[in-house]
Amino acid sequence: MSNDRYTQGWNKLVEVDGEAGQRVIDSLASIAPDLGKYIIEFAFGDIYSRDTLTLQQRELITISSLITQGDCAAQLTVHLNASLNVGITPTEIVETIIHCSPYIGFPRVLNAMNIAKDVFAQRGIEQL
Amino acid sequence: MSNDRYTQGWNKLVEVDGEAGQRVIDSLASIAPDLGKYIIEFAFGDIYSRDTLTLQQRELITISSLITQGDCAAQLTVHLNASLNVGITPTEIVETIIHCSPYIGFPRVLNAMNIAKDVFAQRGIEQL
Amino acid sequence: MSNDRYTQGWNKLVEVDGEAGQRVIDSLASIAPDLGKYIIEFAFGDIYSRDTLTLQQRELITISSLITQGDCAAQLTVHLNASLNVGITPTEIVETIIHCSPYIGFPRVLNAMNIAKDVFAQRGIEQL
Amino acid sequence: MSNDRYTQGWNKLVEVDGEAGQRVIDSLASIAPDLGKYIIEFAFGDIYSRDTLTLQQRELITISSLITQGDCAAQLTVHLNASLNVGITPTEIVETIIHCSPYIGFPRVLNAMNIAKDVFAQRGIEQL
Amino acid sequence: MSNDRYTQGWNKLVEVDGEAGQRVIDSLASIAPDLGKYIIEFAFGDIYSRDTLTLQQRELITISSLITQGDCAAQLTVHLNASLNVGITPTEIVETIIHCSPYIGFPRVLNAMNIAKDVFAQRGIEQL
Amino acid sequence: MSNDRYTQGWNKLVEVDGEAGQRVIDSLASIAPDLGKYIIEFAFGDIYSRDTLTLQQRELITISSLITQGDCAAQLTVHLNASLNVGITPTEIVETIIHCSPYIGFPRVLNAMNIAKDVFAQRGIEQL
Numbered sequence: 001m002s003n004d005r006y007t008q009g010w011n012k013l014v015e016v017d018g019e020a021g022q023r024v025i026d027s028l029a030s031i032a033p034d035l036g037k038y039i040i041e042f043a044f045g046d047i048y049s050r051d052t053l054t055l056q057q058r059e060l061i062t063i064s065s066l067i068t069q070g071d072c073a074a075q076l077t078v079h080l081n082a083s084l085n086v087g088i089t090p091t092e093i094v095e096t097i098i099h100c101s102p103y104i105g106f107p108r109v110l111n112a113m114n115i116a117k118d119v120f121a122q123r124g125i126e127q128l
Numbered sequence: 129m130s131n132d133r134y135t136q137g138w139n140k141l142v143e144v145d146g147e148a149g150q151r152v153i154d155s156l157a158s159i160a161p162d163l164g165k166y167i168i169e170f171a172f173g174d175i176y177s178r179d180t181l182t183l184q185q186r187e188l189i190t191i192s193s194l195i196t197q198g199d200c201a202a203q204l205t206v207h208l209n210a211s212l213n214v215g216i217t218p219t220e221i222v223e224t225i226i227h228c229s230p231y232i233g234f235p236r237v238l239n240a241m242n243i244a245k246d247v248f249a250q251r252g253i254e255q256l
Numbered sequence: 257m258s259n260d261r262y263t264q265g266w267n268k269l270v271e272v273d274g275e276a277g278q279r280v281i282d283s284l285a286s287i288a289p290d291l292g293k294y295i296i297e298f299a300f301g302d303i304y305s306r307d308t309l310t311l312q313q314r315e316l317i318t319i320s321s322l323i324t325q326g327d328c329a330a331q332l333t334v335h336l337n338a339s340l341n342v343g344i345t346p347t348e349i350v351e352t353i354i355h356c357s358p359y360i361g362f363p364r365v366l367n368a369m370n371i372a373k374d375v376f377a378q379r380g381i382e383q384l
Numbered sequence: 385m386s387n388d389r390y391t392q393g394w395n396k397l398v399e400v401d402g403e404a405g406q407r408v409i410d411s412l413a414s415i416a417p418d419l420g421k422y423i424i425e426f427a428f429g430d431i432y433s434r435d436t437l438t439l440q441q442r443e444l445i446t447i448s449s450l451i452t453q454g455d456c457a458a459q460l461t462v463h464l465n466a467s468l469n470v471g472i473t474p475t476e477i478v479e480t481i482i483h484c485s486p487y488i489g490f491p492r493v494l495n496a497m498n499i500a501k502d503v504f505a506q507r508g509i510e511q512l
Numbered sequence: 513m514s515n516d517r518y519t520q521g522w523n524k525l526v527e528v529d530g531e532a533g534q535r536v537i538d539s540l541a542s543i544a545p546d547l548g549k550y551i552i553e554f555a556f557g558d559i560y561s562r563d564t565l566t567l568q569q570r571e572l573i574t575i576s577s578l579i580t581q582g583d584c585a586a587q588l589t590v591h592l593n594a595s596l597n598v599g600i601t602p603t604e605i606v607e608t609i610i611h612c613s614p615y616i617g618f619p620r621v622l623n624a625m626n627i628a629k630d631v632f633a634q635r636g637i638e639q640l
Numbered sequence: 641m642s643n644d645r646y647t648q649g650w651n652k653l654v655e656v657d658g659e660a661g662q663r664v665i666d667s668l669a670s671i672a673p674d675l676g677k678y679i680i681e682f683a684f685g686d687i688y689s690r691d692t693l694t695l696q697q698r699e700l701i702t703i704s705s706l707i708t709q710g711d712c713a714a715q716l717t718v719h720l721n722a723s724l725n726v727g728i729t730p731t732e733i734v735e736t737i738i739h740c741s742p743y744i745g746f747p748r749v750l751n752a753m754n755i756a757k758d759v760f761a762q763r764g765i766e767q768l
Contacts, residue, residue: 038490057220060188065196072495103617105612162610197620230489232488235325235487241287303486352441355431357550369544453747455710559738565739
């Protein structure tokens, strides 16, 4: 049911993205609350709630996709935080970004590394 | 040394991509052998030979990046095979593609699923 | 309810995409039936079933997005047919593609025009 | 004639984009005035001056293309304003952005919605 | 004048793209002749006819852009031929494609190299 | 040898990118020094050190690729400076950006022109 998808999605969003995810939904309240609802229901209620892959694997996939897509600084900030939330280490995040180099080239990789640097600084992660 | 990077890279390429990877290098011999050399040395000798992430994690990242980038049917075919080679299951591949839906939309996801279907058929994988 | 979303989505898919849309869903049955379900429920049950925009406006938006994205020949074929299904004229389709020229350049526009040419030929549309 | 294309294009630019469009042209005066001339002559004198589609339809197509393309915040700001100038309602703009979700994913859609929020705020549009 | 732009553009198109360019224009005659007109007038009459850069430099820029953009196999085929037409050597074309590797990654580079291989074969260029 | 590639790459980086390139490498020291090493060794030690194309040609290719890719403001700033460093004139840079218009459309071209404007201002280039 739609209600269950929303509840399940919201719990998953809070588990994965934490406050940053809630702020995205809040920011939509005044302009497009339905978009926030779809993100909760479809992205988190349907997709993130599926089996087969762990949340760590799902975040690896997510950040690889965002790094590649480009122009996703805000979303990459949310999901680098999410990656740390679900137990991916800072070193693994850095390694994931480096791994993309032969596939997308250095410009997108450098952009992502700068965002990771900011996220780590905001969380007080100094020593990798 | 460059020599070591080439040898290490070649071994890693064979381990990960198998014959399909060798065919990519062979196809470059008559036009741009140096490009084949860089793929072996940099992509496989430098990057795939690093620690921190498993080959399974590296292939998850690779296929997520290729799915997102678009116009990578040949490379996605190689790396879906590589994913199977390093022990990712067909079900995990399908799940990885599905997971990208909220981030890149259905068109790129459908393209990737069609390629996965072809790869599975070529390898005689019928039942997921 | 999920059930209602599926039924509403299926009816909308049939109305808009016709047999071509059903073939997309059918092609997923053996590999990723859940992906077909999400396309029906989310894309058609949630999004296409909303008010505010007509189906003609929705198809204009869809084809503009697909033309711009690139590497969407299969999806563009489906949605050029869908555009005709909901009453957009061949001349309006051609005009939509031309309109994209200053925003995305001629290569993507030429690719889209070639696909439109094929779609028109398949439907026996000869004279614009 | 070139002269007529320029005049017709300038009038169309002013009609559609208003002051924001003129500022784009002005910003090019010191570095690439010919680029401003081409935008006026080709984009507005040739393309926007064609028949078959209304200006409202043309702006729907334009913003869908810009949302999809990514890294077009400045141009999307101009054309969300242009959309309002030619009579598209704020609710229709929001709906257009939401409609793109299944085709391009939530990241580009969220970026566009944030820009729409800024445009609406700048024009004093508070209640959708 | 519009007439002069067309004539100048047509001559430039024939000079640069040769028969392949004319075939692109011909292919548009039955569906969107105005698009062919804009390509001749704007791309070739306005842009390619400008000073400051040689035709060789213009083709280097063009193929770099097409390689990067992806999903441009048909246009890249035309412009690799055009590059040879204006005096860029096969070795310089191969080098241009290789040069893009650190900026866009190997997948787009491999796609472009395969297209170059076909173009060289079609023109009987065997030994680089 | 790896050592030679690093030294050759560093010298080439300094020659081409100047202080701006060194700042990119420095910015990676605390988070991903290996990424800086790969940029030096692969991009500059391997690729930029090759023959066949001049540094001016290489920078034309590089900026065309970055303009097309989008979301590369930082890298485009570095390489517009690099273009000037290796002897490309401001007028040629402006012309290169204009040349991309028919291939990628005006939005990416306008973004690039704005960045060029900033680079020229920072270097005190006022009169083209």
